[in-house]
Amino acid sequence: MSLAPSALAIEQAASLRDYNTFGLPAVARTLVHIRGDADVRRLLEHPEWGMAPKLVLGGGSNIVLTRDPQAVVLHVAVAGRRLVAETDDAWIVEFGAGERWHDAVAWTLDNGWPGLENMALIPGTVGAAPVQNIGAYGLELADRFHSLDAVDLITGRTVTLDHAACRFGYRDSVFKRDAAEGGLAGKSVITRVRLRLPKPWQPVLGYLDLERRMAETGNHQPDARTVFDWVCAIRRAKLPDPAVIGNAGSFFKNPVVSAEQCHDIIARDPHVVHYVLPDGRFKLAAGWLIDACGWKGKTIGHAGVYEKQALVLVNRGGATGAEVVTLARAIQESVYGRFGIRLEPEPVIL
Template sequence: MQFETAVSLKPYNSFGLPAQAGRLVRIRSEADVRAVVDHPDMGRAPRFILGGGSNVILTRDMPELVLKVEVPGLRLLRETADDWIIEAGAGVPWHTLVAWTLDQGWPGLENMALIPGTVGAAPVQNIGAYGLELKDRFESLDAVDLVTGRTVTLRHEICAFGYRDSVFKRELAGKSLITRVRLRLPKAWQPMLGYLDLSRKAEETGIAAPDARTIFQWVCDIRRAKLPDPAQIGNVGSFFKNPVVSAEQCRDIIARDPHIVHYPMDDGSFKLAAGWMIDACGWKGKSIGHAGVYEKQALVLVNRGGAVGSEVQTLARAIQESVYGRFGIRLEPEPVMV
């Protein structure tokens, strides 16, 4: 267990916001978590779990004990007639996992290429992109109970996945630390091209039946064209969830704004494009202090240099009020505000 004091968290959050952890422990194994739980002082301290920092907005210094998750490891756990079951340590960058599976010849995650963050954070948020969510490939995960120090294995039904949601954002928030995640990749692979950007790529290239590597490259190209690199411009990717509304609500909004981008869901509801609504309210390219709305994609808030968490909060709230005033929809942020 590696213990540090007075640690700057600016390098550990993708928005590049200034904050300091009074105490930080680097978690590289289940044993490290148990050592924290059993420690006479740290075992009783309030804690904050930090993965890749790509889904958090830091608005203050952290008096909590910060558990920085850095568990390594990638392996094929087992192979069946129908699937490859892979396992990854919670500290592995998500995109590293996606690229590794394709290098091994195991497709199935390519639609989620270039999503920032770590493997351990992926189930918390039930990450997803271009028609695929983590829950669609999820097998199980290991987590350490932060009260007892016991390692438990949780399967799909316990995790209660929803749209950018899971039990780890609700009942188990702050109560367990994910150490390893297992995914099931089907051998009967089929390309997923339902999203407009991917279908456009298929039309532009004339490739009607792309392989997984091609889709991976398309997704990387699309994301790089729309989203800034956090290493160059601080951001957390998509800042707001795309709201899901009933068919009746969707018809009402279309009657007022016929061009609104919307997608039908399997249950009869509709997902609305939050970025389109923010752009329609005139926010693209605008700033409050040093926090701004990205010029190429209104769904992304960025650090224009020297931003602090309060400026991001103020900008987010102003956008929420604008969208609510025009569309009657209250946008919900994806990142956690701390």
């Protein structure tokens, strides 16, 4: 790494293997470490890279690199965590976009501000969380979101977006949609995120794995720390640690189908795991669908399906992005052939 006269932290011909949790090989011609809003503005003023295409990279937990990016890669490393405000009905906490998500969850609990415990151990950074609208065990980021700051990659201006402006959907937000859809994909860098943790705290327990824990322990009124510990134990039991086995967490979104479609699938496969949604539609467990098609533990090239959770694709050592994509497409075709459902990948495939 070198510090240019502009004080930007820049690397040339930088390997991105350590910057994506899949551990896939790729090289950035220029990698810029963003430590604050000012770094983005310095980059935009740079005579060579200011007008060049940009690729924003946080913790690399939601990307599959199939080639060397030609764009200038921005590694978001903005630090910081603080309580912004406390009201009668909520705590408002703020994090730098480069903070690790799980560390942020643990920090709020350590300070007596519960509300994020269901999303413990999700890999990646805080800045990536609103992009993907991450979620787990019955809770989504959108349920706790307050606002965020982002720097426009054209003007260099810092803007604040509230919940409505982020246009959250299931594993979706305005940051994943391109300009044709009125989106901000590739047009801004998230630098700070604020979350609203409501008072009084109420546990979110309507998820099968958590219901099983309550039944096993006899604890039907767990506190936030207990829910946190349960979620960590559940995830560790069936999801691989990216530091040990390269992966991007859940690879496919859980498909949402009509009640008619769900009843049709249940008639053929009574054991399908499904959850009713408030609007009457049903969410199906993508991992169950993949497992039912016989993919758990299978491998194509050096990419495989994790033995303990079919929803997770893994790097068995030396995998390329092309091998991961080949495996993912084979799974999609298999699930569609049996169930008539098209699985949609969660990570961005570059």
